[in-house]
Amino acid sequence: MPRKVDFLVIGSGIAGLTFATKIPRPADILILTKKRKADTNTNYAQGGIASVFSNEDSFDSHIQDTLNAGVGICHKDAVEIMVSNGPRLVQELYDMGCRFSVDAQGKFLLGREGGHAKRRIVHAKDYTGYEIERVLLERAKQRGVVISENEIALDLVVDNDECCGVYYFDADTRRIDILYADATALATGGAGQVYMHTTNPPIATGDGIAMAFRAGTRIANMEFVQFHPTAVFTIQVDGRSFLISEAVRGEGGILKTTEGEPFMDKYSTAGNLAPRDIVARACVAEMKRLGTTHVLLDISHLPADFLRNRFPTIYDTCLRWGIDITREPIPVVPAAHYACGGIQVNTQGETSIKRLYALGESACTGVHGSNRLASNSLLEALVFATRAAQHAGDIAGLAIPRDVPINATPDKCPDRKLMIKEIMSRYVGVIRNKQGLIAARDQVRRLYAEIADGIHYKNAESLNMTHIALMIIESALRRQESRGLHYMEDHPGTDPEHAHDTVIDRTSILE
Template sequence: MKRYLAYYNENHCENRNYDVVIVGAGIGGLYTSLMLPKNLKIAVLSKKDIYDSDSCMAQGGIAASIQDDNRKLHVEDTINAGCYVNNLEAVNTLVDESEEAIESLIKLGVNFDRDLKGNFYRSFEGNHSIPRILHVNGDSTGKGIMDALIKEVKNAPNIEVIPNVFALDIIEEDNKCNGIVAYYKDKFVYFKSRQCVMASGGIGQLFSKTTNADILTGDGIAMAIRANVELDNMEYIQFHPTAFYSQDFDNKLFLISEAVRGEGAMLRNSSGKRFMKKYDNRMELAPRDIVARAISHEIDKSNSNCVYLDATMYNRDFLKNRFNKIYSECKNNGLQIEKDYIPVIPAEHYFMGGIKVDLYSRTNMTNLYAVGECACTGVHGANRLASNSLIEAVVFGKRAAGDISKRINYDFEDNISTINTRNNPPNKGRQEFDVDFLKLRIDLKKLMDSSVGIIRNIDKLQNALNFVDEVLFKIENLKFNSVLDAEVYNMYLVARSIIESILNTKDSIGSNYVEEYSRHSVV
């Protein structure tokens, strides 16, 4: 398997020293940095600008059991959505510490929406038994939280946010993480650290239809694969039922938040008829995997491009205030959602698998942690309960920070002065012929759409694995001429791990719906 270290050593890597390096500048990465001791020197590496993340785009809200809520119901809703294969200890941890997490965000400056009496405005979403979703500025929860975190991080003298950094490899010796090699300002930099946190986000760009930002190509997970860090639940990929349908989309689709259905919007097929009742008694508020498969089935059955979300039971003022972002986006596309149905399709949205971690976000590699979407705590099981992702990043980010605070060795010996390249491929003999990496990227997206999507088939999966293996064999020893080439390599590595995991699981549950193993038709 290709490691970059030997190739970069010849370029005389610049060395930078930190106590903690965090790869990723979304909510998980920033919040973790703020929870660490103020005497630690911290670097937060951002693949692009600090605002280029899924965290900034998160609309629906943040689920939390606060005040007089029944926490047992939150646990039950989470494991029911996750098809009862969740890590129950992790779920209990999430729910029990969710109120403390909300209080922490408020102290950091997050202003959650409240009613006229000053109480939190809480709403329903799919598979929640009671209203427990908190919001910021209606449907701009992620941005509201990020704005507060970014302000705090910029005022923290011990935290350095470094934009436009492409993290490449984990530096390890004897299964101990010593830092990260990255490409920054046209040179290779060794970010040496006592502890590392992977907070690099999801895998959405492996698919052509996704709600994810264009930076989310599974880089952190690919780094973990190359360093033999343990992964888990790689077969579980959530497709959001309602992305705005457009024939003209580039990199990502606009999300129509589940909160719209939580407020009562209805799904209609191409004939204008409601259809969810025949698939699930919870109808539009069934778990996302069920709704996504139902929509996919309706689209195939009618040979149409999309289904429709009907929010016309509400007036303009309510929709504009409650869903300002969605209202504006639809208006820009010629729709008045108080009058017009919204065309929607399922799209890849969230990855429940990733780097396996324990209750303190520790991986199986010493000094390496993972938080957020790239990590697999086991909280989500086979299907994530709506709005549990932001609270997971906060709860387990704080746990990671607490564990690092206890474990970090203030007598750390700087005994690795250069990058250790033992057991890495030699620099000699690199192949340097032309490969169209852009075409490889497009081919992979089409392949993942057709073979690793909402409904899966064993023969298609096996053919997909064969194709991915052939590509990896061809490109593994090539010289990459840009970070985009390396990004494509990461995408293929992660795709291989996902497909292999599906084939090895030999089961059909939740978001991993495999026709041959399923005991149910469609849902």
């Protein structure tokens, strides 16, 4: 008898856990997760979750800031849904036990981050994501959601344009098997691991996006990769570059060259609080100008007690690596941080394949347009996973298809991760040009030719990263302009003709 559940969720971050815990009826719900439950991007989010709570703030202001960051291609309807549902759902997390920082009257302490006109970042000191993950895992346990660790989803099972479940590698039996479900939700997070410097943990290899792409769904806006301007140069924690939250600049941190010169005022009237793309490009420009490997982020002018209390994780981690942030500047470098693009979905989280939802960072709801505003991603995941769960609640039972083959070729796929990272970092980083993108495409295509075909478990990630790289490069080549996060030095201006999503599918690249 094939194994079947009512709802199958791939991924145990904020998106997958929210979906699983909000299915509005009793159901058999299974989450597959690649490593341990909390090995997620969510767990590492520091800054917070953006939402309108202050009397001085308004939905209009949050909507406008989001649209401004996205430079003309945000989906306004989706932005309005995200912003207006924020306070209710963030409050719900707090009521569930999420220890967000509050003042003496119990009101949220609201942080300020780049691109936001107002203070609206709800946070739990500098470990907001850890708190959200903790509370949602607890809720999943209470609701009887089964979480299966060390299970890697490999590909979607699609029959007659319907998603019936996934092929997965069962860590217990060491076999590839099929899991069927009435509805499947991809919540596999981002793809930062296709770059050499990334703030994303090793799980972030874009698996869900690559699986959906192979299954034929529409994928949107992959060229818009957000580089966080301030990851610590040289410090790698658990396979990722350690991030210095934007909140550090929000509290007064100043970017300086290695010679100690502040430089952000040269690049933006917003100075150190300019949006991330401008700050990342400014850092790269200054590094290039002075021939240095990094720049500096200085917060040492603020009281030491304040810094230790407001940024305990950053303070402790840097200190372990010999940097005392209360006394000296932090060496920083831009690192791949967030995928604005992903599996194209509507405002209910539905993809272009029936019974398949995509959520969180693996999805493209259109809220970020060409650039994500800081702290909008946890909010996006929370709001749209909630809506998707409500929508999926009504789904009809699946008739399990007969004779689905298990087309597995284990062990044959060579590991090409490092080569992909090198190519992407050299040609498809913060600053791009057409010649470099074509060189990157040629090189990744050659790698693809070596590893294509079949379902692989040993190096499924290599195949997925190759597909992600091809999607980013192809989308970047289609956008011969600069907009938001995508900067082409041979087309530095924004072209109104390109004020739309870049939508691709497998036929654009593989066939």
